[in-house]
């Protein structure tokens with residue numbers, strides 16, 4: 187039986203087995219900044235059959251176009267970064283111990299004792315930690331310095347590792363009831379959402395999907411992607427840290443929650459690098475309210491997304507960001523809710539479907 191178009195849309199916007207399998211493959215892949223090939227290949231396999239044009243640019247961004255129908259279509263860029271924070275091997279020492287540096291923002295205290303996967307062969311290793319038996323009371327209080335730590339690969343397989351190889355945390359994707367535990371949910375959520383939107387693109391717009399590289403080291407891929415696409419407007423799709431744990435240690439209420447799990451997609455009004463275009467924020471809020479999708483306005487403050495460079499490209503591009511909230515970002519394992527992921531996908535589809543040339547026709551006098 188062939189499905190009616192509405193049924194097909196509903197199916198693609200619900201997180202089913204196919205979507206979960208895709209997210210699992212994306213999270214378990216290694217794509218530390220500058221070496222995004224594993225995620226790029228998954229993206230290309232998924233979108234090449236359905237996009238009108240797909241290209242990989244000189245930096246490694248995947249730029250995919252899905253054209254709509256009708257006159258005066260708005261050219262909407264969506265950007266999701268493929269890369270994740272991680273480590274880079276810089277030097278081999280005796281006994282197949284390896285010096286490394288951090289790539290992107292990682293707290294050094296997170297590193298000792300973690301299992302890692304090294305290089306494109308995902309060779310298992312560990313960031314050695316001093317056993318508690320040999321640690322002095324003073325050492326327990328000392329700051330941990332990444333330059334004092336080593337990755338230990340055991341004697342056999344270290345031969346295959348070279349300086350420049352990347353390493354990630356060895357966390358495997360798992361479903362925990364309504365939640366997901368994985369590494370790199372920042373930003374495999376965004377990548378999975380962009381793939382789903384390309385497969386189910388609203389026809390009123392031209393969808394310009396940029397799967398970007400090197401976001402975690404300074405939004406480098408998005409800069410050239412936005413220049414190449416030259417869009418009318420842009421939305422960065424990402425994952426944002428929550429700070430939503432209940433108060434303890436005699437604190438009063440947690441008022442610095444930034445975003446919270448279970449509260450829906452986080453719409454940005456301002457972060458460290460971007461003040462969102464008000465027309466786009468209004469569009470997203472109205473779409474959520476009309477469709478009955480829960481949403482939250484992300485508390486302004488730190489952080490940033492690819493929108494930080496996109497909005498300053500060429501003569502300026504109206505931009506904002508929408509993120510899936512996740513706990514414990516940039517650590518070995520994050521926790522997020524499936525419902526927030528699904529609602530972010532639904533919200534973006536609803537908002538894109540509402541875009542008309544009028545949205546951007548007026549000069550900024552808001």
Ligand SMILES: [Zn+2]
Nearest residue numbers: 372373424425
């Ligand atoms: Zn991110």
